[in-house]
Amino acid sequence: MTITATFNEKRLACPGYFLYIYVNKKRTKRMENQSYFLVKSYMKGELAHLYNPNTSIRTANRILMEWIERNNELNTALAKLGMRKCDRIFPPRAVQLIVQHLGEP
Numbered sequence: 001m002t003i004t005a006t007f008n009e010k011r012l013a014c015p016g017y018f019l020y021i022y023v024n025k026k027r028t029k030r031m032e033n034q035s036y037f038l039v040k041s042y043m044k045g046e047l048a049h050l051y052n053p054n055t056s057i058r059t060a061n062r063i064l065m066e067w068i069e070r071n072n073e074l075n076t077a078l079a080k081l082g083m084r085k086c087d088r089i090f091p092p093r094a095v096q097l098i099v100q101h102l103g104e105p
Helices: 015-033 044-051 057-070 072-080 092-102
Strands: 005-007 010-012
Touching: 044 057, 044 092, 057 072, 072 092
Parallel strands: none
Antiparallel strands: 005 010
8 A cells, every 4th residue: 555645746655755854844944943052061172162163172162261251240150050160071050051141152
């Protein structure tokens, strides 16, 4: 038993293909309207490179740390979490604070 579906006046023998096209079109429309930044644990260099993608990781890291040091509210909030300058990983709560103060990358 073969089920056919029409899509742009073409008959397709595979209904799964039609569903795949329909779902992907909905996803791309949704992606244009929403941002998909995931709050999770990030390595310091990884998060810094998301904020400064056109620089090296070392330079991006230095720039991000300068932004954090200049923002007094963010700096004190991270200190309350127990974050230090030498930490290599930002936990999800720290990433959430950084995004609240600096915006999404």
